[in-house]
Amino acid sequence: MRELQEMLTQFAEERDWEKFHTPKNLAMALAGEAGELLEIFQWLDPDESCSIMRSPERAKAVEQELADIFSYLLRLADVLGIDLAGALRDKVEINRTRYPVELSRGHAQKYTRLTEA
Amino acid sequence: MRELQEMLTQFAEERDWEKFHTPKNLAMALAGEAGELLEIFQWLDPDESCSIMRSPERAKAVEQELADIFSYLLRLADVLGIDLAGALRDKVEINRTRYPVELSRGHAQKYTRLTEA
Amino acid sequence: MRELQEMLTQFAEERDWEKFHTPKNLAMALAGEAGELLEIFQWLDPDESCSIMRSPERAKAVEQELADIFSYLLRLADVLGIDLAGALRDKVEINRTRYPVELSRGHAQKYTRLTEA
Amino acid sequence: MRELQEMLTQFAEERDWEKFHTPKNLAMALAGEAGELLEIFQWLDPDESCSIMRSPERAKAVEQELADIFSYLLRLADVLGIDLAGALRDKVEINRTRYPVELSRGHAQKYTRLTEA
Numbered sequence: 001m002r003e004l005q006e007m008l009t010q011f012a013e014e015r016d017w018e019k020f021h022t023p024k025n026l027a028m029a030l031a032g033e034a035g036e037l038l039e040i041f042q043w044l045d046p047d048e049s050c051s052i053m054r055s056p057e058r059a060k061a062v063e064q065e066l067a068d069i070f071s072y073l074l075r076l077a078d079v080l081g082i083d084l085a086g087a088l089r090d091k092v093e094i095n096r097t098r099y100p101v102e103l104s105r106g107h108a109q110k111y112t113r114l115t116e117a
Numbered sequence: 118m119r120e121l122q123e124m125l126t127q128f129a130e131e132r133d134w135e136k137f138h139t140p141k142n143l144a145m146a147l148a149g150e151a152g153e154l155l156e157i158f159q160w161l162d163p164d165e166s167c168s169i170m171r172s173p174e175r176a177k178a179v180e181q182e183l184a185d186i187f188s189y190l191l192r193l194a195d196v197l198g199i200d201l202a203g204a205l206r207d208k209v210e211i212n213r214t215r216y217p218v219e220l221s222r223g224h225a226q227k228y229t230r231l232t233e234a
Numbered sequence: 235m236r237e238l239q240e241m242l243t244q245f246a247e248e249r250d251w252e253k254f255h256t257p258k259n260l261a262m263a264l265a266g267e268a269g270e271l272l273e274i275f276q277w278l279d280p281d282e283s284c285s286i287m288r289s290p291e292r293a294k295a296v297e298q299e300l301a302d303i304f305s306y307l308l309r310l311a312d313v314l315g316i317d318l319a320g321a322l323r324d325k326v327e328i329n330r331t332r333y334p335v336e337l338s339r340g341h342a343q344k345y346t347r348l349t350e351a
Numbered sequence: 352m353r354e355l356q357e358m359l360t361q362f363a364e365e366r367d368w369e370k371f372h373t374p375k376n377l378a379m380a381l382a383g384e385a386g387e388l389l390e391i392f393q394w395l396d397p398d399e400s401c402s403i404m405r406s407p408e409r410a411k412a413v414e415q416e417l418a419d420i421f422s423y424l425l426r427l428a429d430v431l432g433i434d435l436a437g438a439l440r441d442k443v444e445i446n447r448t449r450y451p452v453e454l455s456r457g458h459a460q461k462y463t464r465l466t467e468a
Contacts, residue, residue, distance in 0.1 A: 001118070004205055011209060015216060016223040020394045023179075024158040024166035028393040030186070031155050031265055034148040035386010038272075041141040042379040043371045046279065049141035053197055062140075063199055067208035069147070069190055070201050073183065080170055082180055084187050088121055091184035092128060099132060106133040137277045145276040148382055152269010155389075159262040160254045163396065235352070238439055245443060249450060250457040257413075258392040258400035264420070265385040272382050275375040283375035287431055296374075297433055301442035303381070303424055304435050307417065314404055316414050318421050322355055325418035326362060333366060340367040 001085065005078045008071055023080055030072035037065040118202065122195045125188055140197055147189035154182040235319070239312045242305055257314055264306035271299040352436065356429045359422055374431055381423035388416040 012018050040061055041049050053059045077084045129135050157178055158166050170176045194201045246252050274295055275283050287293045311318045363369050391412055392400050404410045428435045 004202060007206075007209060011212070014218050015221040017221075019223075022163045022166050023169060024161055024163060025393055027151075027154050027158045027166075028262060028265075028389045031148070031151040031262075031269075032386045032390040032393055034144075034151040035265070035383045035389065037144050038148050038379045038386065039383040041144045042376055042383055044141055046139045046141060049139050049144075052140060053199075062197060063204045064208055064211075066190065066194055066197075066199055066201060067204040069186075070205050071208065073186055073190065074205075077183055080179060080183075082170075082183055084183060085121060087180040087184040088187050088191075089124075091181055091188065092124060094181075095128070101131050104132040104134075106136075142276055145272045145379060145382075148379075148386070149269045149272040149276055152266045152272065152382070155262045155266040155269065159259055159266055238436060241440075241443060245446070248452050249455040251455075253457075256397045256400050257403060258395055258397060261385075261388050261392045261400075265382070265389050268378075268382040268385040271378050275378045278375055280373045280375060283373050283378075286374060287433075296431060297438040298442055298445075300424065300428055300431075300433055300435060301438040303420075304439050305442065307420055307424065308439075311417055314413060314417075316404075316417055318417060319355060321414045321418040322421050322425075323358075325415055325422065326358060328415075329362070335365050338366040338368075340370075 001074065004070075005074045008075050009078065012075070021075060021079060023076060026072050026076040026079065030069060030076060033065060033068040033072060037062075037069065040065065118191065121187075122191050125192055126195065129192070138192060138196060140193060143189055143193040143196065147186060147193060150182060150185040150189060154179075154186065157182065235308065239308050242309055243312065246309070255309060255313060257310060260306055260310040260313065264303060264310060267299060267302040267306060271296070271303065274299065352425065355421075356425045359426055360429065363426070372426060372430060374427060377423055377427040377430065381420060381427060384416060384419040384423060388413075388420065391416065 009018075012021060040052075040058065044052070052062060073084070076082075077087075126135075129138060157175065158169075161169070169179060190201070193199075194204075243252075246255060274292065275286075278286070286296060307318070310316075311321075360369075363372060391403075391409065395403070403413060424435070427433075428438075
């Protein structure tokens with residue numbers, strides 16, 4: 001991931017775009033791309049969403065959106081000095097405690113999430 | 118990243134949550150977490166957003182949100198069979214053509230993006 | 235809606251919060267609330283989403299999220315001087331041309347949207 | 352607002368699009384439009400965001416995004432049987448208690464929101 005981050009930094013530097021890449025702006029850009037991802041899936045029923053990669057045109061659109069989201073996520077982690085893989089491992093440990101297997105099997109997540117909302 | 122994806126798959130399997138992880142649902146979950154990231158930054162001015170990591174409490178909140186976004190991004194790529202690093206490299210190549218250095222220096226991105234919207 | 239906007243302006247003025255309500259910040263706040271709405275629905279299948287109002291707890295959560303989104307939408311329109319009802323009528327006219335009834339029946343929207351993405 | 356909702360219902364009925372308008376799908380569509388709104392503002396500094404309506408092209412883009420968000424918000428309230436104006440008034444009452452004027456003047460909102468995140 002370090003190598004990908006360096007590629008993205010170079011891309012921004014060459015265009016003098018680093019001045020736009022405040023954490024606030026990058027968070028907006030990431031959320032904007034997440035919104036474009038939603039638009040691909042919004043009218044699909046669950047089964048259609050599972051077979052989306054069979055359409056080459058849609059598969060390409062999904063790949064590009066995930067790439068856009070990944071690029072802003074990597075940039076954001078980079079400018080904030082966050083180790084993404086480490087943060088993910090820490091969060092999974094927290095979630096192991098929050099959602100114990102025996103209480104969570106097959107249902108707990110959604111109700112727990114709802115209560116949080 | 119393969120190892121992180123396997124950790125997440127195992128976490129979902131243990132809780133029988135794979136049935137919830139359709140691409141459509143994962144896209145929503147990713148966008149929901151992106152929304153929580155926005156909430157951390159929404160009232161900050163640009164400078165405050167740049168120094169957010171100096172507050173341990175806020176730093177922890179940002180790390181956890183980035184971890185949540187990363188986890189859903191990895192799950193989504195996994196269930197769709199997308200190679201995230203490859204998709205990112207392809208997208209950067211497209212962007213090199215779309216935003217040539219000489220035309221983009223210091224300004225073009227934002228106007229180009231606006232025109233797209 | 236004017237009356238609701240005045241109530242919201244007064245609420246912000248009393249707390250000296252108008253300085254936070256730039257269009258950029260309000261757009262983020264609106265999108266953050268839309269993310270919370272997603273979290274309520276993200277793990278539900280289509281049928282469950284249709285009967286969500288039967289659960290008093292969930293019904294209350296949905297009502298509050300719609301209220302939050304509506305409040306930021308009204309504030310944003312207010313600070314930008316946009317007439318929401320007029321803008322909506324104009325947009326529906328555009329959509330009548332973009333999605334003619336005979337070409338759109340039962341399917342066109344989703345494919346059209348996908349192509350846009 | 353009732354009249355606007357009837358216009359939108361008729362628009363959907365004529366195209367046989369009501370089958371796509373489950374609460375879950377409408378929540379996604381609303382969040383997708385909120386993402387497009389973010390894209391308009393993401394690279395602007397606070398002052399630029401405040402003067403966005405001076406550019407006729409950008410003003411039109413913002414108006415159309417607010418109209419899109421409003422249309423999905425009205426549809427969602429309609430299919431769920433929620434009174435938007437009533438829900439907003441109720442939420443403002445809750446917020447009066449949650450953010451008392453004397454404790455909130457000039458700062459409280461953002462820190463409170465952060466703690467919630």
